[in-house]
Every structure is written in C-alpha cells, then in structure tokens.
Amino acid sequence: MKTPATPAPSRREANRQSRREAILDVAAESFLEHGYAGTTMSAIAATLGGSKGTLWSYFESKDVLFGAVIERVTEAFRAQLSLILNPADGIEAALRRFCAEFLRKVTSAEAIALHRLVVGEANRFPEVGEIFYARAPQRTQRLLADFLETAMERGELRRDDALVAARQLTALVMYGGHQQMLMGLIDTLTPEAIQAEVDRAMATFLRAYAAEASS
Amino acid sequence: MKTPATPAPSRREANRQSRREAILDVAAESFLEHGYAGTTMSAIAATLGGSKGTLWSYFESKDVLFGAVIERVTEAFRAQLSLILNPADGIEAALRRFCAEFLRKVTSAEAIALHRLVVGEANRFPEVGEIFYARAPQRTQRLLADFLETAMERGELRRDDALVAARQLTALVMYGGHQQMLMGLIDTLTPEAIQAEVDRAMATFLRAYAAEASS
DNA sequence: TAAAAACCGTACTCTATAGTACGAAGATAT
DNA sequence: ATATCTTCGTACTATAGAGTACGGTTTTTA
Numbered sequence: 001m002k003t004p005a006t007p008a009p010s011r012r013e014a015n016r017q018s019r020r021e022a023i024l025d026v027a028a029e030s031f032l033e034h035g036y037a038g039t040t041m042s043a044i045a046a047t048l049g050g051s052k053g054t055l056w057s058y059f060e061s062k063d064v065l066f067g068a069v070i071e072r073v074t075e076a077f078r079a080q081l082s083l084i085l086n087p088a089d090g091i092e093a094a095l096r097r098f099c100a101e102f103l104r105k106v107t108s109a110e111a112i113a114l115h116r117l118v119v120g121e122a123n124r125f126p127e128v129g130e131i132f133y134a135r136a137p138q139r140t141q142r143l144l145a146d147f148l149e150t151a152m153e154r155g156e157l158r159r160d161d162a163l164v165a166a167r168q169l170t171a172l173v174m175y176g177g178h179q180q181m182l183m184g185l186i187d188t189l190t191p192e193a194i195q196a197e198v199d200r201a202m203a204t205f206l207r208a209y210a211a212e213a214s215s
Numbered sequence: 216m217k218t219p220a221t222p223a224p225s226r227r228e229a230n231r232q233s234r235r236e237a238i239l240d241v242a243a244e245s246f247l248e249h250g251y252a253g254t255t256m257s258a259i260a261a262t263l264g265g266s267k268g269t270l271w272s273y274f275e276s277k278d279v280l281f282g283a284v285i286e287r288v289t290e291a292f293r294a295q296l297s298l299i300l301n302p303a304d305g306i307e308a309a310l311r312r313f314c315a316e317f318l319r320k321v322t323s324a325e326a327i328a329l330h331r332l333v334v335g336e337a338n339r340f341p342e343v344g345e346i347f348y349a350r351a352p353q354r355t356q357r358l359l360a361d362f363l364e365t366a367m368e369r370g371e372l373r374r375d376d377a378l379v380a381a382r383q384l385t386a387l388v389m390y391g392g393h394q395q396m397l398m399g400l401i402d403t404l405t406p407e408a409i410q411a412e413v414d415r416a417m418a419t420f421l422r423a424y425a426a427e428a429s430s
Numbered sequence: 431t432a433a434a435a436a437c438c439g440t441a442c443t444c445t446a447t448a449g450t451a452c453g454a455a456g457a458t459a460t
Numbered sequence: 461a462t463a464t465c466t467t468c469g470t471a472c473t474a475t476a477g478a479g480t481a482c483g484g485t486t487t488t489t490a
Contacts, residue, residue: 012458051470123248168416183333227488256477266438268479272436452469
C-alpha cells in the first residue's frame, strides 16, 4: 500500500509542522506571561534552542507570530470549554454544574492571562478581540442559549429571549471573582468561592426566569 | 503682615503645581490612547513644548509618571461618577436612571481606554488594579448597595444581601455592550442600545428582587 | 538689581530589541 | 551519493527610547 493520495506527509512537512508547534508553544507561554511588549523574539529563539534565522523562516514578524499565538491559544481555550449541559440531570442541577465548570475554567491562570492580553492589545490588534470574542464568549452563550431555549419550550423556564438569558447568566457568574482576578486583586478562586459565586448567580437567575406559576 | 504660615503659595509653588498638571494632562492622553509601551517620554516632552530635563525634574521615571497618571485619571473618573439615586422618583425609575447614566459613563471612550489600560497592565503594575478597583467598581457598588438596602428595609424589594444585589445589577448592565467595547468589537453604544441594555437588565433584576407577594 | 532657582535646547550615553547576512553543518529526497 | 533544503551559530545593522549632562536663558525671590 502506498501513501494515501490526499495528505502527502513527507518527512520535511512533518518536521516543519512540529517545529511550528514548538515555536507556538514557547511563544504562547511568553506572550501570556509577559504580554506583547514584554516578549522578545530573541528570548523565544533562545528558549527554543534554535537560531533567530530559523524563527523568522516560520513567522515573518513578531506581529504575525502574535496573531498565530492568539488564534491558537483561543482555539485551545474553546476546545477546553466543551462544557457539560446534560438535561437528564434536571435543569437546575445541569445549570449549576455548567456554571461551576465554566467559572473554574474562566478563572484559570491561563484564561486570565489570555483575557488580559486580548483586552490590553485590543487597540493595536483589533482582529485579536474579534477572534477571541467569536470563539469564547459567543460560543458559550450560544451553547447555553440552546439549552435554555429547550427548557423554555418545555415550560421549565419562563419563555423569553434565550440568548439574552444566557448572557445574563454568564454575567452573573463572572462579575465577582473573575473581575477581581482580571484586575489583579486576587490571583485564585478557591473552590468554596466558586461554589458561593455560582449559588448566588443561580439563585438570582432562577428567580428571574422561573416558569410562570399560573397556567 | 508676612506671608501666611500654613499655605505659602509662592509664585514658584504655583507654577510648579500647574506645570505638573499640564504634564499629567498630556501624559494621560498618551497613556490612554497608546498604552504604556506605546507612550514615549520624548513624545510627552515634545508635546509639552518643554525639555526632557524638565520632565524628569517632575517625575523621576516613566513608571512613576504612569502611576501618577492612573491615580489622577481614576480619580477624575470617580468624581465624574457622582450618580443620581433619588428615592423620591420611586425605586424603579431611580434605578433605571442610575443604570442608564452608569452605562453611559462606563462606555465612554475615556473609560474604556482606562479600563483596558488597567487590565492590560495588571501584571506589571499590580497597584494600578487596586487603585482602580477601589475607586470605581467598589464605590459604585457601595453607593448602589446603600440605596438597595434602604429599599429593602422599606419592603420595596425582597430582603437579601444588598451588596450582592448591587453587584449583580451592575453585572447585568455591563456584560453586553461594555464587554464588546472592551474587546474592540464595537466602538460606541448608541443611546438606543443603552436603553435596550438597561431595560433587559432591569427586567431581570426586578423579577429576581421583587418584594415577596404574600405577607 | 543681584543671587537663586527653574527651564530650555541639544547633544549625548546606554541598552534593548527587531530583523538581516552568511558560511558551515546537518537532514532529506531522489 | 549527491543535489537540495533546512537549521545553526554568530556576528551584524538599524532603530528606538529611557535617562543624563550641560551651558545658556528666563523667571522668581529678596
């Protein structure tokens, strides 16, 4: 059997690919930790062990590398956010689990660093905000909205705009500890704090979106 | 009569003071527009018309100048946020006005620029986040919480933790357009959009915190 | 009006960093 | 085995920007 026609993974291509990944790994770490200005191409090359010429043969400039890193990290973040929303649990339990998991991920050191980077560089790199928004907040909201939509149709929640409801629930969950982490007031959320935040958010949300009592 | 003992506003002092203000004005504009890394001391000196030596005689380093700018701009922001919460209007109207005004201010170009700066530099300048948080979100929350507290005591809202309620209301108001502005997806909120955001937030909030129906 | 302080302009030092050049060494394909 | 592509190391260019030095000029004080 010969090699399959479509992907011709010659040795060179493969090497090139994994090399590229390695560069992105190192670059991502540096950008996330030190920001755009605080990251130097020389340092990246040094950490890689390779030479600068090689680095430039993969990415023609720091800007381009930065863009690639953001795209990749955001993608990784999205992938990691495959949150559970199991209707079989019952609506309240499902939402509660979802919120806790969501808050945990969104307040991880990596996620906070990414968020800071996106917001901080939104001026210089407008596309960065768009990429991030489309992949993170927007997807989460849509996922959640679909779930809420179903619940509304079943009469388990009051009928209303599901997307708005989804946004509001994420807002309620994020606006406490997440906000403070973003600004550097605290640098971790204990599991208890997460629980507490979720409880508060859920209480308010459920009260506002409880199914109408009368028929 | 000699010069008064306590304030000796000699000509020199006065000049020095106003000069300092002028520097901070120029520096603030630059930091807000171009960020920390994007701002150069030379450019500030050039815009001022003065010489670099003079600039350094007022602020011993770029870091120090940045700190002073943040302190000042945050203070200005806080002062501008003397929001109206007039209980005589009735609770719903009062809150509605408050939220609209709040959202308008928080989505102004200046406020967004400041917010980005604070979040983006929270790593390098930890004190910046603290200053900002204490003066902006925290104060607003406390102001609002006091109002809600009173309303709760009067039985106009369901009895609950007023500070949490305040945080939740601001969260509901801010998480839509403000979020998108921060990330550069849009760069203004029309008055209509503000109205719509406030309406949605208020509807949810009032449902969740309506006074208990039964006695 | 004379001494003191602040300011100006300009030129300078020093360091950091993006990006380039290039020849030698290594890996890959045919 | 040999031509080709890739990488390595290292040295280099070019630029930018923080901070300093200093002599001459203006402003303030007394």
